[in-house]
Amino acid sequence: MATKDGKITLEKLARMVERGFSETKAEMLATRTDVHKFEQRIDALEKTTEYGLDGIAETLKSIREEMKTLDRSAEVHDLEVRVGRLERKVSLKK
Numbered sequence: 620m621a622t623k624d625g626k627i628t629l630e631k632l633a634r635m636v637e638r639g640f641s642e643t644k645a646e647m648l649a650t651r652t653d654v655h656k657f658e659q660r661i662d663a664l665e666k667t668t669e670y671g672l673d674g675i676a677e678t679l680k681s682i683r684e685e686m687k688t689l690d691r692s693a694e695v696h697d698l699e700v701r702v703g704r705l706e707r708k709v710s711l712k713k
Contacts, residue, residue, distance in 0.1 A: 627635075
């Protein structure tokens with residue numbers, strides 16, 4: 620690029636600068652594309668996570684309702700056993 624005396628012409632310098640700007644612009648566009656793809660992946664993961672958490676919340680709600688039913692069943696069974704003991708003590712049931 621340099622002349623025989625080691626100097627660069629103004630035209631060559633302008634082309635070098637333009638090429639540098641063009642390369643920088645291309646790199647910026649590539650980076651923007653990569654960032655956009657990354658944002659799309661994050662959005663997809665966010666939706667998947669939200670959907671999964673909603674499912675977990677529903678399952679937990681269902682389990683809690685079942686636990687309430689089981690607790691009531693255990694209480695009823697406990698009361699039946701206690702009533703049975705009392706009936707045997709007072710000779711109402713043999």
